[in-house]
Amino acid sequence: MLASTQDMLRRAWEGCCAVPSPDFIDANSARAYCQVASELRAPLILSFAEVHLTHLSLEEAVLIGRFYAERADAPIALHLDHGVTFSVVEEAIARGFTSVMIDASGEELSENIRRTREVVELAHAHGVAVEAEIGHVGTEEEGNDHALSDNVYTEVGAAQELVQATGVDSLAVSIGTKHGAYRGEPHISFERLAELNAALGIPLVLHGGSGSGDDNLRRCAQGGVAKVNLYTDFIVAARDAVYDQHPDSWPKVLHAADEAMKDVLRRYYRVLGCAQ
Numbered sequence: 001m002l003a004s005t006q007d008m009l010r011r012a013w014e015g016c017c018a019v020p021s022p023d024f025i026d027a028n029s030a031r032a033y034c035q036v037a038s039e040l041r042a043p044l045i046l047s048f049a050e051v052h053l054t055h056l057s058l059e060e061a062v063l064i065g066r067f068y069a070e071r072a073d074a075p076i077a078l079h080l081d082h083g084v085t086f087s088v089v090e091e092a093i094a095r096g097f098t099s100v101m102i103d104a105s106g107e108e109l110s111e112n113i114r115r116t117r118e119v120v121e122l123a124h125a126h127g128v129a130v131e132a133e134i135g136h137v138g139t140e141e142e143g144n145d146h147a148l149s150d151n152v153y154t155e156v157g158a159a160q161e162l163v164q165a166t167g168v169d170s171l172a173v174s175i176g177t178k179h180g181a182y183r184g185e186p187h188i189s190f191e192r193l194a195e196l197n198a199a200l201g202i203p204l205v206l207h208g209g210s211g212s213g214d215d216n217l218r219r220c221a222q223g224g225v226a227k228v229n230l231y232t233d234f235i236v237a238a239r240d241a242v243y244d245q246h247p248d249s250w251p252k253v254l255h256a257a258d259e260a261m262k263d264v265l266r267r268y269y270r271v272l273g274c275a276q
């Protein structure tokens, strides 16, 4: 059934576990994620990223997302991932996403606060929860050189200021992960995570979860991270399954990809501890 993102995050945060938040790019990936959630009777935050508007329109994404969420035997929230354009965030709220992310983390703190507050006001008026981001979660292109300075890690004082000034519901923080693939495992600052969790009092979100290492993710989930964003591992597993299995027809290609993505999600449920 379609469920509230915020209830799910609060419950996970209080229970010291994290809900997986995989990005879907088509009906197949959305269906595969929801099938695994149903099979495990486990909560899921089904996410669609603004950058994937090249694959689906918001109208298509909400129809697909809600279709599978409403029919699932598990609570499933529908989330806009990395909303950067106000009009896109506005449309996601109007169309029935249960939460949105406004990512103004590339801006100065004052501008991040201004943009986040604008979205919080609109979203809360519609009963929609908001995730913001502060600090810089790197990308694959920047290399593995997170020889981590305080510029990379989210600063506690700035995060507190943003949370207090905006009333945001959850916060994506930078503690050493990055988007895309890693060479080796990232160095995560559990100290900074503990400081942020103690200071902020709201569920934290980890981006760039793919390939971060099972122990790292488990510790994050126990230490205040209530949502882990995942994407790369799914598309890599789908591609590899197709390469390895050489399916001899298009339906078999789709099937191999679906099954590979389902296995990845089952594994993340075990790691993040939120399945029964």
Ligand SMILES: [Zn+2]
Pocket (backbone or CB within 6 Å): 082, 137, 179, 207, 208, 229
């Ligand atoms: Zn992200």
